[in-house]
Amino acid sequence: MTDTNYQEPGYADVNRDILQTLLVTGPKYWITFGISASVALICFFGPWAYQLYVGVGAAGMNRSAMWGTYLSNFIFWIGLSHSGTLLSAVLHITHSGWRKAIYRSAEAMTLFSLMTAACFVMVHVGRLWFVHWTAPIPNPMELWPNFRSPLMFDVMAVTTYLTASSIFIYMGSVPDYAAVRDASTGLRRRLYTIFSFGWRGTAKEWHTLSWAYMFFAVFVIPLAVSVHSIVSWDFALSIVPGLHQTIFAPYFVCGAIYSGTAGIVSVMFLLRKYMQLERYIREIHLDNLGKLLIVLSLIWTYINIVEVFTGWYSGTSFEYEFLKFRLFGFYAPLYWEMILFCAVVPLFMLHKKIRTSWKWMFIISILINIGMFTERFIIVATSLPRKFLPDAFGFYFPSFVEIMISIGSFAIFTTLFLIFIKWTPCVSIYEVKETLKPLRRDA
Amino acid sequence: MAKSILGIFQYEEDFLNAAKSLKASGFNDITLMSPIRLEEAEEIVGLYKSNVRYFSLTGAITGAITGFSLAVVCALVFILPTGGRAIIAFPPFLVITYEVTILFGVLATLLGFHFVSGLPAWRDKAYKVDTNIDRFSIAVDPGSDTDSTKIEQTLRDAGAEEVKQLEVAA
Numbered sequence: 001m002t003d004t005n006y007q008e009p010g011y012a013d014v015n016r017d018i019l020q021t022l023l024v025t026g027p028k029y030w031i032t033f034g035i036s037a038s039v040a041l042i043c044f045f046g047p048w049a050y051q052l053y054v055g056v057g058a059a060g061m062n063r064s065a066m067w068g069t070y071l072s073n074f075i076f077w078i079g080l081s082h083s084g085t086l087l088s089a090v091l092h093i094t095h096s097g098w099r100k101a102i103y104r105s106a107e108a109m110t111l112f113s114l115m116t117a118a119c120f121v122m123v124h125v126g127r128l129w130f131v132h133w134t135a136p137i138p139n140p141m142e143l144w145p146n147f148r149s150p151l152m153f154d155v156m157a158v159t160t161y162l163t164a165s166s167i168f169i170y171m172g173s174v175p176d177y178a179a180v181r182d183a184s185t186g187l188r189r190r191l192y193t194i195f196s197f198g199w200r201g202t203a204k205e206w207h208t209l210s211w212a213y214m215f216f217a218v219f220v221i222p223l224a225v226s227v228h229s230i231v232s233w234d235f236a237l238s239i240v241p242g243l244h245q246t247i248f249a250p251y252f253v254c255g256a257i258y259s260g261t262a263g264i265v266s267v268m269f270l271l272r273k274y275m276q277l278e279r280y281i282r283e284i285h286l287d288n289l290g291k292l293l294i295v296l297s298l299i300w301t302y303i304n305i306v307e308v309f310t311g312w313y314s315g316t317s318f319e320y321e322f323l324k325f326r327l328f329g330f331y332a333p334l335y336w337e338m339i340l341f342c343a344v345v346p347l348f349m350l351h352k353k354i355r356t357s358w359k360w361m362f363i364i365s366i367l368i369n370i371g372m373f374t375e376r377f378i379i380v381a382t383s384l385p386r387k388f389l390p391d392a393f394g395f396y397f398p399s400f401v402e403i404m405i406s407i408g409s410f411a412i413f414t415t416l417f418l419i420f421i422k423w424t425p426c427v428s429i430y431e432v433k434e435t436l437k438p439l440r441r442d443a
Numbered sequence: 444m445a446k447s448i449l450g451i452f453q454y455e456e457d458f459l460n461a462a463k464s465l466k467a468s469g470f471n472d473i474t475l476m477s478p479i480r481l482e483e484a485e486e487i488v489g490l491y492k493s494n495v496r497y498f499s500l501t502g503a504i505t506g507a508i509t510g511f512s513l514a515v516v517c518a519l520v521f522i523l524p525t526g527g528r529a530i531i532a533f534p535p536f537l538v539i540t541y542e543v544t545i546l547f548g549v550l551a552t553l554l555g556f557h558f559v560s561g562l563p564a565w566r567d568k569a570y571k572v573d574t575n576i577d578r579f580s581i582a583v584d585p586g587s588d589t590d591s592t593k594i595e596q597t598l599r600d601a602g603a604e605e606v607k608q609l610e611v612a613a
Binding site: 010011012015137138139144145146147148149152153156157159160163164167168171174175178179182193194197198199200201202203204205206207208209210211212215216219220222223226230430433434438439440441 | 453454455456457474475476477478479480481484485487488490492493495496499503510513514516517518520521523525528532535536538539541542543545546548549550552553555556557559560561562563564565566568570572574575576577579
């Protein structure tokens with residue numbers, strides 16, 4: 001449907017159309033869910049169980065490359081989480097109306113990306129059965145946390161972000177849970193009565209929710225920026241060439257918002273197509289997201305140029321060596337693929353026809369995220385094996401177990417998202433109504 | 444059980460006019476319900492700045508103190524000298540302080556929401572499902588039969604589609 005023949009839905013239409021995404025489940029959904037859950041089981045949990053049995057040596061990490069795809073995946077999924085809550089919060093406090101139809105799914109993306117990222121922490125630690133030793137803090141198990149380490153910053157930041165994002169999406173959904181309650185019967189009705197806290201839509205409830213939601217948004221914005229800055233410090237606070245960069249924090253934050261926004265476009269395309277939400281997820285959303293992607297792409301490109309320039313301009317041999325390896329070494333094809341997908345391809349969005357075409361935007365958004373995944377891999381795989389002197393040089397190539405677990409993580413995310421869309425309206429019912437003509441005699 | 448009168452309206456202006464009339468007639472205990480947030484309705488029932496903000500502020504300040512204390516206590520309980528750096532190091536500890544400030548701020552805001560809104564409230568209350576779709580409603584607890592008649596008349600005069608009496612939890 002194009003916007004030229006767009007007919008605005010009524011309030012009752014909004015309830016009916018959006019609630020049908022929860023209440024009506026066809027065979028397509030179950031087939032997709034079955035495939036996704038099976039892939040998660042076979043590709044993620046199967047190889048992970050194998051790794052737990054034989055030890056973390058099943059992964060391709062070695063003495064000089066002690067971080068591999070598990071860390072790349074962790075950064076990728078944390079990054080993907082960034083656009084949802086952050087974009088939603090920024091657009092909320094700036095009163096951007098176009099946010100209202102897309103923010104719920106974007107926030108869900110945040111939540112499930114964070115959960116997927118957290119899985120990689122568990123995979124990476126190796127001996128999972130000792131993880132409980134790290135709690136509580138202060139620690140009685142002789143594992144004393146060093147709060148001067150960026151890894152501890154990371155624990156605090158990601159935990160806070162997961163908690164805040166969960167609360168942010170839940171609180172924004174309370175009025176919609178009441179709508180589900182009112183439209184259902186039996187056990188589902190009883191469950192949603194609990195979820196909705198007995199919401200009736202009184203002036204006091206709306207007033208309190210809007211104030212609380214504003215505070216959540218205000219808390220979440222600096223939090224989201226800090227989370228990916230802190231993730232970047234896991235690398236930048238080391239002295240490894242290629243990682244020890246002051247620009248890493250803005251680089252990571254920009255990259256995170258960039259891949260997250262591309263992720264939103266992909267998710268919107270699928271929701272619109274398979275959940276029959278054409279009346280709500282419209283070209284205006286695509287156009288605005290496209291413009292945002294162009295800006296982010298340009299900033300991302302600029303930071304990449306700066307990174308290469310400062311490395312070259314430093315004139316130090318180890319920076320030269322690292323740059324030579326990244327730009328022309330074994331992983332050079334991946335580097336140039338990343339530049340192609342994240343710096344060149346997005347320029348096509350300057351053309352409005354591309355920017356407002358769902359098919360093209362879906363393809364571009366997927367390419368951007370392939371590029372961003374590659375970026376995270378390159379950061380890890382081309383820096384740690386090229387440290388200072390040749391005797392510290394090494395090589396990293398992901399093992400079969402690592403590749404399978406990486407593939408499986410996408411299935412985990414998809415499975416969680418598919419569960420979400422059957423529990424929570426994936427488009428905010430009450431906020432979409434706020435964008436429609438008011439129920440007035442003169443409207 | 445107590446009695447409550449519920450008036451259902453199709454149009455926003457009728458609903459707001461009815462609420463104003465009831466307030467002008469001295470009925471202060473009225474509940475206005477709508478499918479979306481209406482700032483005008485909030486003004487009629489006298490809601491301006493929410494007390495949630497005090498919860499957020501208190502939570503954030505408590506979080507800042509807790510976060511910094513956590514890092515300091517851990518550093519002092521197990522002294523870990525590294526490269527001549529300070530045991531109580533402000534720059535890294537401020538990062539922890541910042542994160543815990545936000546964590547406690549968010550949790551306190553959540554607590555504030557529940558405390559101020561009175562939710563969860565699962566007891567039977569005056570409510571019609573249509574209010575969450577495309578109707579507006581006003582619930583009034585009448586003190587006496589005379590009041591009931593007056594309230595029903597006010598609601599009908601303002602253009603209520605439907606006026607009914609309900610038994611609700613006291």
